[in-house]
Amino acid sequence: xxxxxxxxxxxxxxxxxxxxxxxxxxxxxxxxxxxxxxxxxxxxxxxxxxxxxxxxxxxxxxxxxxxxxxxxxxxxxxxxxxxxxxxxxxxxxxxxxxxxxxxxxxxxxxxxxxxxxxxxxxxxxxxxxxxxxxxxxxxxxxxxxxxxxxxxxxxxxxxxxxxxxxxxxxxxxxxxxxxxxxxxxxxxxxxxxxxxxxxxxxxxxxxxxxxxxxxxxxxxxxxxxxxxxxxxxxxxxxxxxxxxxxxxxxxxxxxxxxxxxxxxxxxxxxxxxxxxxxxxxxxxxxxxxxxxxxxxxxxxxxxxxxxxxxxxxxx
Numbered sequence: 001x002x003x004x005x006x007x008x009x010x011x012x013x014x015x016x017x018x019x020x021x022x023x024x025x026x027x028x029x030x031x032x033x034x035x036x037x038x039x040x041x042x043x044x045x046x047x048x049x050x051x052x053x054x055x056x057x058x059x060x061x062x063x064x065x066x067x068x069x070x071x072x073x074x075x076x077x078x079x080x081x082x083x084x085x086x087x088x089x090x091x092x093x094x095x096x097x098x099x100x101x102x103x104x105x106x107x108x109x110x111x112x113x114x115x116x117x118x119x120x121x122x123x124x125x126x127x128x129x130x131x132x133x134x135x136x137x138x139x140x141x142x143x144x145x146x147x148x149x150x151x152x153x154x155x156x157x158x159x160x161x162x163x164x165x166x167x168x169x170x171x172x173x174x175x176x177x178x179x180x181x182x183x184x185x186x187x188x189x190x191x192x193x194x195x196x197x198x199x200x201x202x203x204x205x206x207x208x209x210x211x212x213x214x215x216x217x218x219x220x221x222x223x224x225x226x227x228x229x230x231x232x233x234x235x236x237x238x239x240x241x242x243x244x245x246x247x248x249x250x251x252x253x254x255x256x257x258x259x260x261x262x263x264x265x266x267x268x269x270x271x272x273x274x275x276x277x278x279x280x281x282x283x284x285x286x287x288x289x290x291x292x293x294x295x296x297x298x299x300x301x302x303x304x305x306x307x308x309x310x311x312x313x314x315x
Contacts, residue, residue: 036118038207040138041178042238043113043193046216047250048223049200050109052097056192056201057086060095060176063183063191089113091165094176095192100250108243110250111201113192114161114176115230116140116238119259122153122162130173131162138206138238139180144172158234158253178203206238213242235259 061084086093089112101107120140122131130147133140142162153162153173165171178184183191193203202209213228229241233255241247248254 036206036236037138038205038210040116040118040206040238041204042116042138042206042209042240043178043190044202044204044209044213044240044242045111046200046202047108047110047241047243047245049198050097050111051198051200052099052109053197054097055195055197056111057093057095057097059191059195060179061093063179064094089161089175090163091167091171091174093163094174098251100245102245102249106245106249108245108250110241110243110252111192112161112251113239114140114178115159116176116178117234117259118236118238119234121156121158121234121260124260125152125156127152134180137178137180139178140175141177141180142173142175147173158255206240209240213240216242232257 086096089096094113096112098110098112099107100110116139118138120131120133123133123140127150128146128148130143131140131153132143149164149171151162151164151173154160154164162173162175164173179190183189183194187194189203190201193201202212210228210231213231217224217226217228224242224244225246227247229243229247229252230237230239235258241250241252243250
């Protein structure tokens with residue numbers, strides 16, 4: 001491709017990209033997005049009530065399976081492999097209890113599992129709809145048969161929740177689904193909430209959980225940091241937290257209220273609606289390629305126009 005042709009291509013590509021991207025970007029400006037749905041299911045975790053017994057972790061693995069012994073994480077003091085002591089969420093652990101200790105007087109347990117966001121980024125970035133959000137319950141679920149293993153959901157999640165089974169020949173993404181296909185069906189609650197002996201985990205509709213969290217804050221203001229983590233973070237989550245320490249000290253990220261998924265989806269869905277962008281791009285490339293081929297056929301290899309043959313030479 002000649003320098004002039006390259007310049008033409010860049011101009012055309014730039015104009016096409018600007019036209020396709022600018023329109024949805026303008027449409028997003030000033031949009032408030034859909035309201036939070038407080039009727040969705042979720043959990044309230046009260047760190048001040050947690051005793052670190054890890055009954056929730058055991059119940060989760062018992063009900064939902066540990067996804068195979070290959071992912072077993074042996075405790076350092078357990079040569080006989082009798083204890084499963086995971087250090088983080090993994091391909092065999094959906095729920096995790098950790099202890100954060102700043103000083104003898106400043107410490108807290110904290111529970112990690114899927115936040116079941118109101119506007120989940122993992123669902124937004126998944127190119128094959130392997131990550132889906134139930135329209136009624138709000139549960140963010142995973143369809144292993146649709147997954148292509150791209151792991152975009154891992155990169156997109158601000159809470160670092162989805163985990164990939166690196167040790168499996170046929171791996172999948174592992175995350176909490178609120179026992180959607182197991183305990184929730186038969187008992188109407190999650191296994192972790194049902195197993196908690198101190199009531200540190202409550203299961204129910206987001207509206208009810210928020211009401212309970214606000215009640216506790218009002219009745220015991222000195223016991224908690226005056227913040228319900230998840231009420232507004234990233235557009236709101238269905239897994240809510242109360243704690244005596246700031247969320248950042250418990251390993252929870254400090255996040256904005258706006259949901260990136262809402263902004264990116266509007267742009268992405270507008271650009272790819274009807275496959276407009278790819279068709280425009282490939283149409284431009286084909287046009288340039290055909291035009292360059294015609295130019296090459298009409299010129300010689302030295303760049304000069306070949307002389308016309310005389311009639312007597314052809315004869």
